[in-house]
Amino acid sequence: MLEVKGYKDLLKKENLRNTKHRNSILEVIEQCGQPITADSIYLKLKEQGVSISLSTVYRVLDTLIGKGLVVKTSVTDENKGLYEINSMEHKHHLLCVKCRKMLSVDGCPLEDYERELEQKLGFSIKGHRLEMFGLCDKCKDGDT
Ligand SMILES: [Zn+2]
Ligand SMILES: [Zn+2]
Known part of the structure; x- marks a missing residue:
């Protein structure tokens, strides 16, 4: 019986830690x-003194994606x-290829185009x- 209790306690502890990490x-x-990349998240957590491993960051990110709280928006050149x-808000991004700055653009220019295609091609x-x-x-001026 003691063993079972210990196991439950362990699970509870683990859950608490997961929630904290989340x-x-x-x-x-x-x-x-x-x-932001998982690497950057990991570094920022370390800066804040949170003890976590990179693989845990990935694991928690997967969980958060599964719960619809986080989305993987794109992939960098290094395949990260x-x-x-996940704001549930439809957005597009502008990426600077030099300093990797990313801007979010509100609104979508493609909504009318989508409707047009749907009508033309019978596609949903x-x-x-x-x-x-x-x-x-900033980068555009320094480039020449
Ligand atoms: Zn730039
Ligand atoms: Zn769009």
Whole structure:
């Protein structure tokens, strides 16, 4: 019986730790205000003195994605996923290829186009991805 109790306690403890990690990770992503890699999340947590491993960050991110709290918006050149709070709001991003700054653009220019395509092709469109990249305000001047 004692063994069972110990096991339950362990589970409870583990759950608590998971919840704590979940909240810390959500906080980091939220404060960042732009899509962020798991590596950056990990580094920021370390800065805050949270003891967590990179693999736990990935695991918790997967859980958060599964719960619909976080979305993986895109992938960097180094093939790293960028994570963002799932705002349920349809958004597009502008990525600076030089400094990797990412801007979110409100609104979507494709809604009318989608409707047009649906009518023309009899297709029921459920979504789309659109990413724009180039040089930001600061990088564009320094480039020449
Ligand atoms: Zn830039
Ligand atoms: Zn759109």
